[in-house]
Amino acid sequence: MLLGLLPGDDSVFPPDALGAYRGATSAACSDSTGARSLALEASLMTGRHAASLAHLARARRVTPAGAQTMSKAAPRFVEGAFPTAVTRAQGCHVWTVDGTEMIDWGMACAAVALGYAHPVVNDAIRRQLARGTTASLPYALEAEVSEALLAVLPWTAGDGMVRWVSTGSEATEAAVRVARIVTGRDLVLSIGYHSWFATWMAQKPVRPGVPDVFGMVLWDLPYNDLATLDDVLSRGPTKQEPHGHRLAAIIIEPTLLDPPAPGYLEGLRERCDRLGALLIFDEIVTGFRWHLGGAAAYFGIRPDLACYGKALGNGVPVACLVGRREVMQEAGVLISGTMGGNGVGLAAAQAVLELYQRDPVIRMLWLTGEKFQAGFNERAKVSGVPVEIVGYPVHPVIRFTEHDETWRRLAMSVFLQETAARGVLFHPAGNNSSFAHTQEDIDRSLDACEAAFRVIQAAGDDLASVLKGKPMEPSLIRVADQGHGGAR
Numbered sequence: 006m007l008l009g010l011l012p013g014d015d016s017v018f019p020p021d022a023l024g025a026y027r028g029a030t031s032a033a034c035s036d037s038t039g040a041r042s043l044a045l046e047a048s049l050m051t052g053r054h055a056a057s058l059a060h061l062a063r064a065r066r067v068t069p070a071g072a073q074t075m076s077k078a079a080p081r082f083v084e085g086a087f088p089t090a091v092t093r094a095q096g097c098h099v100w101t102v103d104g105t106e107m108i109d110w111g112m113a114c115a116a117v118a119l120g121y122a123h124p125v126v127n128d129a130i131r132r133q134l135a136r137g138t139t140a141s142l143p144y145a146l147e148a149e150v151s152e153a154l155l156a157v158l159p160w161t162a163g164d165g166m167v168r169w170v171s172t173g174s175e176a177t178e179a180a181v182r183v184a185r186i187v188t189g190r191d192l193v194l195s196i197g198y199h200s201w202f203a204t205w206m207a208q209k210p211v212r213p214g215v216p217d218v219f220g221m222v223l224w225d226l227p228y229n230d231l232a233t234l235d236d237v238l239s240r241g242p243t244k245q246e247p248h249g250h251r252l253a254a255i256i257i258e259p260t261l262l263d264p265p266a267p268g269y270l271e272g273l274r275e276r277c278d279r280l281g282a283l284l285i286f287d288e289i290v291t292g293f294r295w296h297l298g299g300a301a302a303y304f305g306i307r308p309d310l311a312c313y314g315k316a317l318g319n320g321v322p323v324a325c326l327v328g329r330r331e332v333m334q335e336a337g338v339l340i341s342g343t344m345g346g347n348g349v350g351l352a353a354a355q356a357v358l359e360l361y362q363r364d365p366v367i368r369m370l371w372l373t374g375e376k377f378q379a380g381f382n383e384r385a386k387v388s389g390v391p392v393e394i395v396g397y398p399v400h401p402v403i404r405f406t407e408h409d410e411t412w413r414r415l416a417m418s419v420f421l422q423e424t425a426a427r428g429v430l431f432h433p434a435g436n437n438s439s440f441a442h443t444q445e446d447i448d449r450s451l452d453a454c455e456a457a458f459r460v461i462q463a464a465g466d467d468l469a470s471v472l473k474g475k476p477m478e479p480s481l482i483r484v485a486d487q488g489h490g491g492a493r
């Protein structure tokens with residue numbers, strides 16, 4: 006059962022934390038959205054998120070930006086009217102520092118699909134803890150989990166290999182390294198988001214600390230656009246040296262918000278084959294969510310290399326690079342991490358692989374998402390608020406559709422604030438269904454959405470008047486509006 010929200014109690018708010026918060030957020034008073042400082046001050050005084058604000062002030066003293074993941078940082082939500090940290094997570098519920106229990110639709114930026122603290126995964130981790138976590142030689146478990154993983158990835162055609170790392174960023178980094186070794190070429194074309202590492206940031210609009218030189222060997226390309234790809238590939242310093250001859254790989258999130266256009270993924274495959282380059286699927290989000298065999302199985306396209314992470318460990322840091330044997334042989338050199346193949350990650354991945362084959366996990370992710378999307382869009386329509394939920398049911402995105410950017414950002418802020426006040430946590434960049442969401446979770450969440458729509462509808466153009474915190478800020482690393490809500 007969801008706990009009610011705590012009544013306002015300013016006494017739990019340490020005076021210095023309030024001071025720090027006021028100082029830190031004075032910029033909000035002149036925010037371009039016009040949200041008034043009065044609203045902000047009012048929210049501080051209610052004390053509803055007093056513990057959250059105290060925590061944030063404390064975290065900001067020792068943590069740049071106050072969070073390790075950009076998508077989890079307070080400015081991405083409604084600072085002052087939204088929880089800032091959790092103390093516990095179980096199933097699809099989280100318990101915030103404010104003492105409230107909430108239904109979570111962010112699911113750790115898609116890192117958790119089975120539900121938080123899944124008992125089978127936890128048991129597997131506990132058993133491994135007793136055997137140690139990292140050793141001086143590889144754990145024998147490594148080969149066992151590699152075999153189990155390859156068995157659910159039909160595109161590897163019984164002849165694949167695996168390299169284990171801890172994060173998706175390492176996996177994508179390893180993928181381009183292998184592609185460059187195998188082809189002896191330098192140019193990589195990138196579609197979607199793959200990591201915060203310098204390799205990937207060279208063409209992002211905001212990239213402090215990333216030397217421009219990275220931009221010589223990795224270019225971003227628009228999704229679903231073969232014409233631009235062909236144009237890039239055919240140009241070059243001279244007619245005899247088209248960029249296509251330098252191409253080591255195309256790396257892509259196989260789908261973004263919209264499905265790939267008919268023939269698009271096939272087109273990428275064909276161009277890679279023709280040019281002797283590798284096709285890399287970044288399945289960090291799509292893997293173990295769209296299909297047990299990932300997007301490669303879902304769309305029926307064979308990549309040369311694929312990266313998995315997030316749901317593979319159900320929240321435990323484990324990721325990997327998978328590829329055909331002749332390509333992966335090259336991944337034996339110069340890809341080397343102390344924590345690659347650590348026992349905890351492997352044990353978690355092993356349990357996840359077993360559970361996905363034992364229970365109808367993927368089917369439930371789709372069903373839950375479909376029910377939620379249908380209910381959301383129905384209630385949005387009745388409310389008259391220009392809002393919709395789009396994208397795949399397993400990874401739905403809420404978006405406001407009319408008025409200008411400022412209104413839409415305020416509307417999303419009010420939506421986040423009002424649903425949070427009713428015990429539901431949404432993420433502005435993307436949400437994720439899980440095997441743990443029940444019909445009751447769906448119904449309660451839809452009721453919270455409906456109530457939020459009423460507040461937005463009643464406020465009309467004066468959304469700032471009902472906002473009790475700072476309006477949410479968009480991600481620094483915008484991949485275009487098509488992007489998934491990952492760690493960026």
Ligand SMILES: Cc1ncc(COP(=O)(O)O)c(C=O)c1O
Pocket residue numbers: 114172173174175177197198199200201258287288289290314315489490491492493
């Ligand atoms: C598609 C995609 N690839 C790679 C990554 C990087 O993974 P990680 O944050 O585990 O390093 C992310 C993170 O959000 C992602 O969404």
